[in-house]
Amino acid sequence: MNQFKYFIILLFTVPAFATYQFDKINTDTISNEKPQKKDLKKLSYDDLHDLYFNNVGNPKKQMVYTNMYMAKAQSENNNIRKAKANYQIALLYYKTNTKKAIMYLDSVIKYSQNTGDRSFPVAAYCEKADFLKKQFKFKEAMANYNEAEKIALKTNIDYYYKVREYIGITKSEDLGEYNEALDIYKECYNYYKNKDFRSLKYAQDYQSIIFGLADCFKSLQNTDSTTYYNKLGYRESEITQNEEYKYLFVLNEGANQVIGKNYKTGLDSIKKALPKMIKYDNIGNVLAAYFYLGKGYDGVGKKTIAAENFIKVDSIYKSKKEISTEFIDGYPYLISYYKNLGDKENQLEWIMTYMTIDSTLQKNYKELNKLIHKEYDTPHLLSEKEDLIISLNDDKVKTYWGLGILFLTTIGVGTFGIYQYHLKKKYRSRFEKIIKEKITINSNEIKEKEIESTGIAEELVNAILEKLNSFENKKEYLEPNITVQVLSTAFDTNSKYVSKIVNVYKGKTFIQYINDLRIEYAISQLQENKILRKYTIHALGLEFGFNSAESFSSAFYKKAGLKPTYFIKELDCSINN
Known part of the structure; x- marks a missing residue:
């Protein structure tokens, strides 16, 4: 199940905040109107930084502020400021152009290397790793996390444990190395237990680690430990009034109950959590909710509803191009479901979809093979695929004449039906006119x-x-x-x-x-x-x-x-x- 991660930029540059919130700058000093270049030149780096983040959603304005930030850094030949300017530009390409975003992150790393800065290049390495994970390039992602980890250990111990958490998430959710991930989460848990873990600075980090522990135990089928940490996380999120995490723990416990075959209890919890995941646009866990709904409905024998939920998982994957190994079991289910229905075309479609995911994961991280061959290994899929294609081709040959006759008949019937429809419509109009207005044929006016x-x-x-x-x-x-x-x-x-x-x-x-x-x-x-x-x-x-x-x-x-x-x-x- 996907853990919630907030933007690293805020952790690394504004540690007192966990969302895009900044103190309003003095409006007597900086106008809300589009500033002139001469006005911007008078502003400090912090002012330009705040203006950039106060205008999230307006990239044109953000680019104006970050360009001035860059110009100021270049004129002063200040490398760490150049790095931060490049970081802001990278964020502008976060959703639209991965290649450009990584290019600017590389510039951040170049300018901030060996500066001793508490935020960079650690933030850039982590963001780059996140982009690489979305491309299924897990080895390269882990290499970037490891670089961030080494630097953060020397420059900022709080950030070091955030990086450790990201490594734990990758090992758990992407690589299936649950025991290794569990060790990392326990290490982080012990660190936060000695902090003021209900303070604004540490509360969400602490709850995130608790979730990681619960999720790892769930993947290891240790339902009792999973329930323990889900309850702990739920209590902490209630105390700190973190609604999103509160329902994240509800969702995770629902999934845990489904795994433990307590299907009704599990389904109830997941249904409560799903609207909240949608509300917070937490796509990874919307996907998780649909997946475990599929598992739960299968458990209570509602196979059609189960298939519908697994199809929703696939639609999110196709839209976002993101899926973890935890959620690919829906594909073998859909293959079997349509096979039992005798629907060869849909069966073949889901085999092809499953094989595409399989080949993508193999290409980018071969160690994942052991995770994706539970019910259908590749030779079996290839064999079944070929058999279906041959069967469908035979069926097509047998039905071509029938389809041709059916097509012509359909066209004929359809044309006749359309003709009849328009004729009746015309007749009805004429009938209504006759009823409303008496037909008159006499005209005795003498001209x-x-x-x-x-x-x-x-x-x-x-x-x-x-x-x-x-x-x-x-x-x-x-x-x-x-x-x-x-x-x-x-x-x-x-x-x-x-x-x-x-x-x-x-x-x-x-x-x-x-x-x-x-x-x-x-x-x-x-x-x-x-x-x-x-x-x-x-x-x-x-x-x-x-x-x-x-x-x-x-x-x-x-x-x-x-x-x-x-x-x-x-x-x-x-x-x-």
Whole structure:
């Protein structure tokens, strides 16, 4: 489980503080506005240092202050100040550019070597080691810790024990050398026991060592000793009001209970601690929480939830590119889980992921081999991987035709489904429009220019329009077999006159005019008379003057924009709702 480490810069340069907190500088002396170079030149190293850390999160401002710090150091040819300026620049690249950060740390080491400074080059060696660990370069990391250890022993004994702790963390969490790490933690524990271990200066260091002891005993399966130190750490963190460490001990004890197969107790503790780890952005221990949740849920037989938590562990690893050997057991679990489900593709994916981690750890620190081959050694993984690939290829050959047919069918069904969806949407819109606004087809307004354009005498036009109005009001258009000749004979006039007047004043052909009248009436009657809605389409056609179901449906669609069957169905649904 990951121990919490705060920035070394604060331990080495501002030992009275454990977070980014500094006394506010005199605002009469230094303005909050962006200072001019001539103003910055008047400031001391301490003022520039404080301004740098007061502007964490604003790298542009920080660079202004550190550049002035560097310029001041160069003008005075002060090597230790040059080292501290380079250290500040390195911190700016902490999360964005590891290569540049290490380059500036090397400059810190160069300028501060043999200066006797209490902070440097020890801080630079430790930060560099931390970067190297993230790249799985454990040998190089240990070499840098050892250099820091040798120098701190001569320059600052407090820092010496911090470096010793970092070596213990590396041996425990990264190298699996738990007994060696335990000896280092005991050495540090004895040192802090003789200090004022509840003071601001030593409280967190002391609690961190207690956690290291508890975590080492947990890894050695010594659950009783683990519980003892978790309780001790919990009590100390409560006394000093250190909430993050308090819940770190809760999490560690939860993991210890899971290892001891007290799954319910363990799961309860982990669930209490996880939100706090998220709150403090303690990514390493968020990962630990998900891992032991996976172990716990597996213990109570909830294998799917266990797999979900192991997958969360992997997602954090892929995002942060950090994982310790303690947490890689989730990969064999996922391989077996998907194997039992018969899911060959996911099984192969987790084998590949596990082998990638395996090869990375082997490449950078071969002694780790013994730790990562518990359930799956490399030859076994390679064999299983090849078998799965062959099996999947066979399955693919067998299913290519099936997939092709399925694809074409899916495309066809999908296209038809989309077409039907849009058609229904269009029909629904038209239906709602019909219900809201009554369709009107009559237009008996007489326009002068239209009268003139017919070439028919005004008196005759008015007489025919009046007869058409009577024809509509009496609903004579419902009679079957109405033609322009039949109507002109009834009007005692020329069929050409009737046709011309309908064209001009109704804006449509005679057949369209008759059909629209019938459909408008059909729509109103279908809304009012529920018995009509039970008729067949053929019967409805006859009811409204049509000779067949097809001619009725066609006329209805041309006028309303939808089929009569759909209109009737929607009417029934809207009334029932």
